[in-house]
Amino acid sequence: MATCIITGVGSGIGKATAIMLSHRGYYDHYALIGRNAADMAATAAAMSCNIPAAAIHTYNLDLSAPEGIPEVVASIVATTGSIDALLNIAGYTDPQPLLTTSLESFELTYRVNVYAPFMLMRECVKYMKTSGGKILNVASTAGMTPRPGWLSYASSKAALISISETLTAELSEYGIMVYCVSPGRCATKLRRRLAPDEDPSTIMQPEEVAEVICNLINPAEKCLDGQNIVIRKMINR
Amino acid sequence: MFTLLFLSGGTGSRMLNAVPKQYMLLAGKPVVMHILERVDQLPEIAEVVMVCAKEYEPAIALMLNQYGVRTPVRFAPAGSTRQESVRNGLAMVATDNVIVHEAARPFVKVEDFQRLMEANEPNAMLGEAIPFSVLVGHEYVEGALERSSLVNVQLPQKFQTQLLREVHEKAMADGATFTEDAAMLHKYHPEVPIKICPGMPYNLKLTTRIDMLVGEQIYDEVFRKRK
Numbered sequence: 001m002a003t004c005i006i007t008g009v010g011s012g013i014g015k016a017t018a019i020m021l022s023h024r025g026y027y028d029h030y031a032l033i034g035r036n037a038a039d040m041a042a043t044a045a046a047m048s049c050n051i052p053a054a055a056i057h058t059y060n061l062d063l064s065a066p067e068g069i070p071e072v073v074a075s076i077v078a079t080t081g082s083i084d085a086l087l088n089i090a091g092y093t094d095p096q097p098l099l100t101t102s103l104e105s106f107e108l109t110y111r112v113n114v115y116a117p118f119m120l121m122r123e124c125v126k127y128m129k130t131s132g133g134k135i136l137n138v139a140s141t142a143g144m145t146p147r148p149g150w151l152s153y154a155s156s157k158a159a160l161i162s163i164s165e166t167l168t169a170e171l172s173e174y175g176i177m178v179y180c181v182s183p184g185r186c187a188t189k190l191r192r193r194l195a196p197d198e199d200p201s202t203i204m205q206p207e208e209v210a211e212v213i214c215n216l217i218n219p220a221e222k223c224l225d226g227q228n229i230v231i232r233k234m235i236n237r
Numbered sequence: 238m239f240t241l242l243f244l245s246g247g248t249g250s251r252m253l254n255a256v257p258k259q260y261m262l263l264a265g266k267p268v269v270m271h272i273l274e275r276v277d278q279l280p281e282i283a284e285v286v287m288v289c290a291k292e293y294e295p296a297i298a299l300m301l302n303q304y305g306v307r308t309p310v311r312f313a314p315a316g317s318t319r320q321e322s323v324r325n326g327l328a329m330v331a332t333d334n335v336i337v338h339e340a341a342r343p344f345v346k347v348e349d350f351q352r353l354m355e356a357n358e359p360n361a362m363l364g365e366a367i368p369f370s371v372l373v374g375h376e377y378v379e380g381a382l383e384r385s386s387l388v389n390v391q392l393p394q395k396f397q398t399q400l401l402r403e404v405h406e407k408a409m410a411d412g413a414t415f416t417e418d419a420a421m422l423h424k425y426h427p428e429v430p431i432k433i434c435p436g437m438p439y440n441l442k443l444t445t446r447i448d449m450l451v452g453e454q455i456y457d458e459v460f461r462k463r464k
């Protein structure tokens with residue numbers, strides 16, 4: 001029974017991905033990890049239009065405390081019997097320039113955007129390494145070019161791109177494929193924090209990013225891992 | 238069922254390194270873990286008896302946990318010679334058949350272990366033809382060896398546990414030393430067939446520093462799946 005773990009399912013790209021995957025039938029079980037129970041329940045309800053409710057499992061966890069991850073992963077395996085895909089979609093941003101960035105804010109950003117994906121990958125690989133599988137990390141174009149004013153966020157995404165590339169090589173022997181996608185601007189809660197004045201209807205929508213993620217996480221996809229895939233949309237001006 | 242008698246007692250003196258080679262990183266992973274991870278995929282191997290220096294036991298136990306290795310591993314004390322290490326390990330083997338392998342040979346595939354276990358003789362080894370010419374001599378040539386009659390001994394090897402214990406006892410009583418166990422078994426029991434299964438060209442023994450560099454290439458070519 002194939003299982004897919006997804007973080008960040010309460011809103012935006014993660015929610016759109018979870019719902020779209022429930023149409024695709026690639027996996028038998030979905031383990032949703034998040035800190036907002038009501039939002040997760042809403043996503044699970046939307047998914048259950050397409051798959052049995054018993055195939056959807058929700059786990060309450062604040063990813064800023066990644067110490068709790070080993071227990072959650074062990075309990076997912078105990079419930080579903082395997083881990084075949086891991087989608088690290090959750091992300092946090094507190095856009096600040098160097099001189100106003102506090103250590104606490106910097107650390108919180110790294111906890112959610114770097115430490116939590118690292119811990120999830122480490123714990124999941126312990127199980128995935130005998131059967132192979134797929135890992136997908138959502139980084140950002142902000143991790144690829146300088147973004148004055150977004151110090152902690154941009155650098156955390158650069159770290160995630162690098163981690164993905166290293167693990168592509170390190171985990172290849174196990175048949176584990178590591179994907180990394182870097183979306184450009186996409187109409188979500190997080191984007192509103194980065195660009196409060198932008199009209200969300202003019203930019204890429206979460207479903208468009210979800211479509212790419214679902215295509216990559218399709219077990220039949222065998223060629224696009226190990227590279228930072230930029231997802232940007234041609235917009236009408 | 239088999240026990241893997243895993244020799245990891247070397248001190249790495251030839252690498253001129255504080256860390257013995259079997260604990261160095263190869264392709265980002267400690268050399269010993271390459272084999273332990275693959276053996277973990279073989280249900281026929283019930284247990285690993287790992288012969289190593291006592292001070293490395295806690296570090297190995299931690300790695301086994303970190304890498305999620307589920308096959309039980311027990312430790313046996315390293316001896317002052319390879320032969321003594323094998324004897325110490327054999328004392329702890331609880332299955333009728335044993336596979337002897339060494340940590341400095343990380344390039345053995347799951348299928349290679351399977352081929353050895355499935356060989357139709359209870360005592361078997363991996364061996365390769367010798368691709369170069371060999372002569373006898375030190376400062377002057379003293380003779381030639383017929384290359385086609387020689388075999389390059391690779392590990393792993395498999396044996397009947399009791400038989401191997403018996404010849405180790407004899408060798409100890411005689412004060413005889415052997416560099417590996419097939420030679421010892423043949424010396425005391427020439428009538429017992431020891432099957433030679435085809436070895437693998439990539440089954441390099443990591444001995445010198447240059448071997449670590451070559452090893453990275455072997456790993457890349459033979460074990461990394463993403464091409």
Ligand SMILES: NC(=O)c1ccc[n+]([C@@H]2O[C@H](COP(=O)([O-])OP(=O)(O)OC[C@H]3O[C@@H](n4cnc5c(N)ncnc54)[C@H](OP(=O)(O)O)[C@@H]3O)[C@@H](O)[C@H]2O)c1
Pocket residue numbers: 007008009010011012013014033034035036039061062063064065089090091092112138139140141182183184185186187188189190191206
């Ligand atoms: N939108 C863009 O323009 C854009 C561009 C490039 C990359 N990305 C990346 O895309 C990913 C998804 O973000 P999004 O744009 O879809 O924004 P979003 O709607 O704000 O989604 C972010 C998700 O992460 C979750 N999350 C944040 N902090 C968490 C924590 N401490 N514990 C558990 N969950 C936490 C959020 O849960 P809560 O609702 O509980 O906060 C939410 O579900 C992020 O990694 C983001 O960096 C976005």
